[in-house]
Amino acid sequence: MPLQSVEPQRLYRQIAEQLRSLIAAGEFTPGSRLPAERDLARQLGVSRPTVREALIALEVEGVIDVRTGSGIYVVQPGTRSGANGAGHDPAEWGPLELMRARELVEGEVAALAARNAKKAQIATMSSALAQMHEQAGAGIVPRVGDEAFHTAVAQACGNEVLRDTVHGYWKARSGPLFERLGEYFENPASWRAALVEHAAVLEAIRAHDPLAARAAMQSHLKKAYTRYSASWRRANSS
Numbered sequence: 001m002p003l004q005s006v007e008p009q010r011l012y013r014q015i016a017e018q019l020r021s022l023i024a025a026g027e028f029t030p031g032s033r034l035p036a037e038r039d040l041a042r043q044l045g046v047s048r049p050t051v052r053e054a055l056i057a058l059e060v061e062g063v064i065d066v067r068t069g070s071g072i073y074v075v076q077p078g079t080r081s082g083a084n085g086a087g088h089d090p091a092e093w094g095p096l097e098l099m100r101a102r103e104l105v106e107g108e109v110a111a112l113a114a115r116n117a118k119k120a121q122i123a124t125m126s127s128a129l130a131q132m133h134e135q136a137g138a139g140i141v142p143r144v145g146d147e148a149f150h151t152a153v154a155q156a157c158g159n160e161v162l163r164d165t166v167h168g169y170w171k172a173r174s175g176p177l178f179e180r181l182g183e184y185f186e187n188p189a190s191w192r193a194a195l196v197e198h199a200a201v202l203e204a205i206r207a208h209d210p211l212a213a214r215a216a217m218q219s220h221l222k223k224a225y226t227r228y229s230a231s232w233r234r235a236n237s238s
Helices: 012-024 037-044 048-060 095-116 119-137 143-156 160-173 176-185 188-206 210-235
Strands: 064-067 071-074
Touching (some): 012 048, 037 048, 095 160, 095 176, 143 188, 188 210
Antiparallel strands (some): 064 071
8 A cells, every 4th residue: 555654753744635636646436435543543643533533634624524433435525625624724733632732731720729729719610610511411512512611621721822822622522623522522421521520620620639630620521532542432433
């Protein structure tokens, strides 16, 4: 198979470009099935999460079609417009890389919030968590409440740079790659788990326990990363 080894530190965009070029050259014809994610990762010499992000990028652009329980297929040119593919920013962060960054940064943000949060700020977090429960109970994906919760934690940390950093994460979270990945990941069971994890963060901040707040936030984001990865494997098992 005419794939070239990719250095581990390369971003998912470069892998997507290599696959896109092979498709354009006719190595993978419209309607044909791409190798499984694990095989692509082995042949490219990169991790499965990196390949996963590249495939999501190609799906957003309408280059491939991911069929649950079947595989990944090359799309006939012109048959799909893609989900915001024409406006995809090539500099957009990879969703799974973003999750890892959030784990590191937002853990410290939560610790600072536990030290500095005022009663009114804790009340705002509690209100955001209640909003998440309400949205989930109504069958609505509680992204609005989720963002409000994390934003409230960042606001309470007392550091404007960290607050703006978290805001940047959520701006990236609304991008087409993350939205598409969420379609594989987000379900009632995952959000029930996330609600419990958010409650643990809130309780640690309310108790003004920085160590517990850091651990709770890091645990939440580690589990979220695992849910994203596991969902993709299930959707694309072969």
